[in-house]
Amino acid sequence: MPRIYDWSAKEAERRVTVADLLAARNFDKRYTQVTANTEDEAIAAEAAGIDMVVTRARNVATVRKAGPNLFITAALGFAEAITQDEILRTAFRALTDGADSVITARGMSTVAMLAREDIPVMGHLGLVPRKSTWLGKLRAVGKTAAEALELLERFRRLEDAGAFAVECEVIPARVMSEIRKRSGLVTVSLGSGPDADVVFLFTEDICGETDRLPRHARAYGNLRALHERVRIERISALQAFREDVLSNSFPAPKEVSIIADAEFESFQSALNKNSA
Template identity: 50%
Template sequence: MKRIYDWDAKFSLRNYTAADLREFKGIRKLVQTTANSEEEASAAADAGLDLIMGNAINAVAVRRGAPNLFYTVAIPMPDHPTEKDVLDQAFLAMKNGADSVYTARGPHIVELLAREQIPVMCHLGLVPRRSTWNGGLRAIGKTADEALELWRAFRRMEDAGAFSVEAEVICDRVMADISKRTTLITSSLGSGSGGDIIYLFQNDVCGEQPDRPRHARAFGDLYALQQQIRSARRSALKAFKKAAQTGAYPDQYETADISDLEYEKFAEHLDRE
């Protein structure tokens, strides 16, 4: 564990620092998932994952669940439209224990954050909220021209001061070649094994919904368990209603009683009143 002071001037321990991640580039493969609750963060830590990432609104709970994992906080694009909004949220996130800040915004926002020495994760490749410019949700880098333009976008983010990048659904060979040439720490989400980090959303990893993107493999089946819980909940409620209506609930073991003598005294007083 590395000893650090966080942005709230609190002594903390981290599995990795930003400097470590830079040293690992091209040498050691790391694994990242999302965490947006104390339980999700704790599960990621218990499973030995290296890095977690989640929405800024959940930062306090996530840091409580995984006090030592390198944690990237995402600043939602539509909720923070101005530069002041972004900077305020970034400082709050770092105060709440974040180790880096993610933004899907352009180089001007990356530069804004980097000037404050905040480790910034940008987003390149398929950025779902901007998918209209790509003709919909699809892989990026399928032509030489598009792959070259993507490489230039990496360079622009480097120049703006980005520290890392969420590289989403980029053609695998293009991703591998770019990752070797960029200084950015590349977190591959559906972009093959050529990135520095292999990243997958926790809800996809755990199989929490029946449908998932092509790149996402389920390593569990929480959806089936959730359906069982859903069914069991309704069965229990129906059984409760039936028991309450028929008098089967509550029985003598589920109620408190008064002694006969005390009850007789109570009844006498009640009758007199």
């Protein structure tokens, strides 16, 4: 496992580095990426052998502690950092908290600003859900020749701005394959087919926690059913507790502390003297 110094100047080990990702195509290597925003999710990703995770910038410290060897990409939220100075501060804070790169869906000027500081920046092209009003709905991007050519141009502009990688969301697989041949960016496929350097799915989709599974995803578990069982069991337990309290069956003698008779008598005697 590669040894590095992280952005807080601490020696660390990572399953993959930026250099590995950039060289992936030369060795016909693909990596896996999922989301992780909690300690439990990071522990599971680490234990499962996942290479990379994406997390919100504010969660990096928690995820890094739980997943010491994961390659972590910090998502810079639109509302968490607005000005260029705030964005840069948020990025460096995420990096010193343990992130290996940052991802932003902002414009090229933001990508360029971050890249000028040698920050590994991942862009986001194709379907960017928060910008879907420009598309009119949630849909694949690049389904016409004109749109696919425009998308290729966006890849080139993103690379020119200094990004090292790009999350490619819901791009037709054949279009993605052709664009990848013409781009030096590390490609992270979320619903854009198998021809990419990294294949990405949301943990909640993989584990079967969502009400509606996106077309591009596959559920490998059924945590939703387990969560429902937990919800029902929690309500049942709370109801039983309330009923026992109201019927005076809780707490029972075995669930309270006791005092020896002699000590209690001494206590009462002292009370009587004090009240006399």
